[in-house]
Amino acid sequence: MKYAVIDLPLESIHSAAFRGAEMVRCAGEQGKYWEMRDRLFSNPQAIAQTASHAAAVELDPKRFEACVASGKFAEDIRADMAQAEAAGVQGTPSFFLAVSDPATGKLKPVRFLTGAQPFANFKAQIDAVLREQGGAPRE
Secondary structure, three states, X not given: OOOOOOOXXXXXXXXXXXXXXXXXXXXXXXXXXXXXXXHHHHOHHHOOOHHHHHHHOOOOHHHHHHHHHHOOOHHHHHHHHHXXXXXXXXXXXXXXXXXXXXXXXXXXXXXXXXXXXXXXXXHHHHHHHHHHOOOOOOO
């Protein structure tokens, strides 16, 4: 199973969401993607405090600031947003469970979950997909 993340900053409800997505990607360049993501999700109103976030997750501040200012990830984030829209995703978090298409090797979505879900819901859906694919549920 693979876990993939795409960006869907909901600018209509949070004007700084796009900048937050850029900050997370820039932190990822220094190996701190998840630390920055967790930090911003826990306090989205403080996205403008770029320097304090960089210090909190122990980033090289000059490199981080230069990355954020450059907009180097803007095109990739917009592409993610378009992909999410094309898939019908309207909110976050959203999750697709997918299987590999034997003919093409591409992932084919077979289940969609939206909103924060308890582990038991994910497990039930994953087990159902495994059964459908001829596999056995995992413990």
